Amino acid sequence: EVQLVQSGAEVKKPGESLKISCEGSGYSFTTYWIVWVRQMPGRGPEWLGIIYPGDSETRYSPSFQGQVIISADKSISTAYLQWSSLKASDTAMYYCARVAAAATYYMDVWGKGTTVTVSS
Amino acid sequence: QSALTQPASVSGSPGQSITISCTGTSSDVGSYNSISWYQHHPGKAPKLMIYEVSKRPSGVSNRFSGSKSGNTASLTISGLQAEDEADYYCCSYGGYRTFYVFGTGTKVTVL
Numbered sequence A: 001e002v003q004l005v006q007s008g009a010e011v012k013k014p015g016e017s018l019k020i021s022c023e024g025s026g027y028s029f030t031t032y033w034i035v036w037v038r039q040m041p042g043r044g045p046e047w048l049g050i051i052y053p054g055d056s057e058t059r060y061s062p063s064f065q066g067q068v069i070i071s072a073d074k075s076i077s078t079a080y081l082q083w084s085s086l087k088a089s090d091t092a093m094y095y096c097a098r099v100a101a102a103a104t105y106y107m108d109v110w111g112k113g114t115t116v117t118v119s120s
Numbered sequence B: 001q002s003a004l005t006q007p008a009s010v011s012g013s014p015g016q017s018i019t020i021s022c023t024g025t026s027s028d029v030g031s032y033n034s035i036s037w038y039q040h041h042p043g044k045a046p047k048l049m050i051y052e053v054s055k056r057p058s059g060v061s062n063r064f065s066g067s068k069s070g071n072t073a074s075l076t077i078s079g080l081q082a083e084d085e086a087d088y089y090c091c092s093y094g095g096y097r098t099f100y101v102f103g104t105g106t107k108v109t110v111l
Helices: none
Strands: A003-006 A010-012 A018-025 A034-039 A045-052 A057-060 A069-073 A078-083 A092-099 A107-110 A114-118 B009-012 B018-023 B035-040 B047-050 B064-069 B072-077 B086-093 B100-102 B106-110
Touching: A003 A092, A003 A107, A010 A018, A018 A034, A018 A092, A018 A114, A034 A078, A034 B100, A045 A069, A045 A092, A045 B100, A057 A069, A078 A092, A107 B035, A107 B047, B009 B018, B018 B086, B018 B106, B035 B064, B035 B072, B047 B064, B072 B086
Parallel strands: A010 A114, B009 B106
Antiparallel strands: A003 A018, A018 A078, A034 A045, A034 A092, A045 A057, A069 A078, A092 A107, A092 A114, B018 B072, B035 B047, B035 B086, B064 B072, B086 B100, B086 B106
């Protein structure tokens, strides 16, 4: 079964760092792009960025460039989303998703999400 | 890039048909046929329902259909069932820099 398994919920304080993960299984992790999406409470999803685990080519949404870092470790089929200094406004649900195929722009497999709460 | 506009809520009785609109601009919905729709039951992983405007993935009921006209895409659910009650989001490719633009989301209620 093709699936993306995300790391568990996190509760952090402002200024702390955080790295959440997304492990792929059941398919060739290195040959599909992985997208990271943020969904704040009561709002629609927002695209953060995308990574190709095969060579770690990464592109960021202009809105999130410099705010987060996306990386991948293909040896363990895992993609990451990290922050160096969290803000309260980073409180949200974060999803990873697989882009279905090359030259397509839809996501066919999603993780269940990781809740990130940033509060003093 | 602004989010695509969807109605906040749509409701219908079992067996009825409903349509959810997704309005963008000539820079996203109007320029590309890379429109997809996702169903999201809270606490679960979002599920792909429609891709490339009107294509259905294997396993998705043919009660779900998609279309596009100009800057507006639409998702129609026919023969509404209780299990269709969920949040629905549209998504469009927005070009090389923007990549993905999502909709504001629509809560579907089955009366």
